[in-house]
Amino acid sequence: MAAVKIKPDIYWVGAIDWAVRDFHGYITPNGTTYNNYLINDQQVTLVDAVKHDFASSTIENIKGIVDPSKIVNLVINHIEPDHASAIGSLMALMPNAVIYITERGRKGLERYTDTSGWTFKVVKTGDTLNTGSYNLLFLETPMLHWPDSMVTYVKEAKLLISQDAFGQHMATAARFDDEFLECASLFELEDAVWDYYANILMPFGQLVKAKIGEIVKAGLEIDMIAPDHGIIWRKDPGKIIKMYSDIAEGNADQRxxxxxxxxxxxxxxxxxxxxxxxxxxxxxxxxxxxxxxxxxxxxxxxxxxxxxxxxxxxxxxxxxxxxxxxxxxxxxxxxxxxxxxxxxxxxxxxxxxxxxxxxxxxxxxxxxxxxxxxxxxxxxxxxxxxxxxxxxxxxxxxxxxxxxx
The missing domain is CATH 3.40.50.360 (Flavodoxin domain)
Known part of the structure; x- marks a missing residue:
């Protein structure tokens, strides 16, 4: 699919994997997506990569907006191969890009790929990046669900790029929750959230609650949540935050x-x-x-x-x-x-x-x-x-x- 604008000068440039049914032993009957996002600002910035099998898809989507060589910043929220294994193909086209990543992410990435010649900027919670019109805030989320994990908040867009949090394994032509609900049920969407949380994030309930608490305490205004898998939450992002809070508390149906x-x-x-x-x-x-x-x-x-x-x-x-x-x-x-x-x-x-x-x-x-x-x-x-x-x-x-x- 072609790139999709999600905010002014911010685009989904990811890939849809309609065929995958086994995701590191986790059965995905509905496929999945590998989402990453391009900020076409004064400093062109790419947030996350994709799985290596889909490198050509994200590159073509980026080329539809900007010459990849003009990308000067690459934010890696999470180094798991489904999000970062295309990084070599991307860096070959944008060799001067600075990679923004946590310290654990930098060390882990070196175990996956040859990073020689790449420039890294190690970040921690509270660090920022100005791209021109936008200011990006980085928040570390270790063990959600890898030690390297972080999320990126785009202040002026009120956009949280949430890495694996709030995601779902679901391949769909719809990019947004309201689009999805035009042709499917709310139950189907919520069931996909339960499925993803139970199989990936269940051990980290206390951390999920703590990180949601940090976001609330920081007073971040969020009117869109863009995860690295599944649909983007723009209709009511507060609903998925509340749903996650309830699931993390251990709430369940009387069943x-x-x-x-x-x-x-x-x-x-x-x-x-x-x-x-x-x-x-x-x-x-x-x-x-x-x-x-x-x-x-x-x-x-x-x-x-x-x-x-x-x-x-x-x-x-x-x-x-x-x-x-x-x-x-x-x-x-x-x-x-x-x-x-x-x-x-x-x-x-x-x-x-x-x-x-x-x-x-x-x-x-x-x-x-x-x-x-x-x-x-x-x-x-x-x-x-x-x-x-x-x-x-x-x-x-x-x-x-x-x-x-």
Whole structure:
């Protein structure tokens, strides 16, 4: 797509990746975008690069506005390859550009590419760059979500170029939220935000809250947020800031998600009365079968719900492999403010449910124990136990809602 003006003399010059479905192990069924921004001011300034596969796309977009050799400043907010691996191709066309980057960013970039001959200006929170009509303010955001990360605020444009924060993995012809909502639903957009946050930023909730607090305390006027992935927020940027604040606080829907796998359908059959018990207690419920669903979807649905029930058969006295893999992945994201229980079937030696519960305890989740198990295929008596288990868990989820206030 051609460059798109987002503010006077400020342009989106990025690329749309319609085809990507695996983003470092994170499934992206809707593709993604690699956003970067050109400020065509007295000092022509480029903010961020793109993934190396799309270097030609951003170069062509830049050429549609200005000769790349006239770019004198390159701001790198984040060195992850999806944002910075095209830097070599860009610097070949603008060899005199000064690179504005954090100290950790400079050191990290040297590990990815040959930076000899390039000029760096190391910046920290509070440093500025005047491009003529615009003043850029740099704010470090370490561990959101890499140590080098920062954001750039363009004061006169009231524009926050937010790097990975407030983004979504979503390829779309629309560049702005209001354009997107003309042909899609608000649910689809918000679901993409949940998906992105849960799979990338979940471990950094306290940092997200702190950085949003810094922006509020600094009194920055923001009427547009331009992330490095997905759509640009111009209709109501305050909405996405509020949404992030709520998610970072751990707020979630009064819902139960059942995440399970099954060997000979016995654990799967247990989900049916459990769901009915949850529903009869007046709580919404969603069911995810792991081998039929991307892990990233299961992670998202876990984070959207207050309570999670893990279903696993026992194999070799331990959890089913796909369940173990999911819980290992989830543990790395360090979830908080969630309830968890477990259920499952076994043959001659139970151990899967016990191990699943132990995983939840290690994460520090609010545990509902001991769970419910059946031997081989659930009997009518087992189904009754499962139904009551579902009702009891749903009641506890409702009681737990005060912790989300």
């Amino acid at each position: 139960v998600v059942i995440i399970y796998d099954t060997m000979w359908h016995s654990t799967e059959l247990m989900t049916i009365p459990i769901v009915q018990g949850i529903k009869d207690e007046g709580v919404d419920c969603k069911v995810i079968k792991l081998r039929a669903s991307p892990t990233s979807v299961a992670i998202k649905e876990f984070w959207k719900a207050r309570g999670c029930l893990i279903g696993t058969p026992t194999i070799n006295n331990v959890m089913f492999p796909s369940v173990a893999e999911f819980l290992h992945h989830l543990g790395g994201l360090r979830p908080k403010n969630r309830m968890m229980g477990a259920f499952g079937s076994y043959g001659w030696g139970g151990g899967g449910v016990k191990e699943a519960l132990e995983s939840g305890r290690k994460m520090g989740l609010e545990m509902v124990e001991p769970g419910v198990q059946c031997v081989y295929k659930p009997s009518a008596e087992d189904e009754t136990k499962c139904y009551e288990f579902g009702k009891d868990f749903a009641r506890k989820v409702k009681e737990y809602q005060g912790k989300f206030a």
